[in-house]
Amino acid sequence: SQQGEEDPQALSIQEGENATMNCSYKTSINNLQWYRQNSGRGLVHLILIRSNEREKHSGRLRVTLDTSKKSSSLLITASRAADTASYFCATPPGGYNKLIFGAGTRLAVHP
């Protein structure tokens, strides 16, 4: 079963616009991570937010975490065509040493 579920499944925007992706999860966590995947190849870690943090920034990325609602969002500001990729949230369910990934959001940024 999926721990994380991303929303929307697909997102199509123009360059310069902002892209927001949401993630919901089911069990308690100590952190939540976002990864990016280009063209079905390896995943690249973007950002990790801990359960005691509410917001975190990294360059054009902003991640929020609401543990009361068991949800997170990833905002990419001023998007570029190179941001076209699939984005996954991943969580380690409490007490387990593995990451569980959602099905991902496929982002297409058009020039």
Next chain:
Amino acid sequence: ETGVTQSPTHLIKTRGQQVTLRCSSQSGHNTVSWYQQALGQGPQFIFQYYREEENGRGNFPPRFSGLQFPNYSSELNVNALELDDSALYLCASSPGTASTNEKLFFGSGTQLSVL
């Protein structure tokens, strides 16, 4: 580039055969995890190795097995291949003590096709 290398990049097998996939972890990393990613889906956890011992396993049958070597490289073996085993197999390494508080460094994956 993460420093995690996987081989081969592509592989075609027929149903019933056996396959071995290989992974070299990033220097200094002693934990390796394997994931299966079906087309259009997120990666699914297969198992994790920490200092040559299996340290957690997902919902995969025993015909999926693995090894980790003293240099922390790893192998994933799949016996009696089935059509549904066709997927991208990803290896990820991490430093430290197999904690879940660490990010994973992924290789580029092995695309396995079972005919």
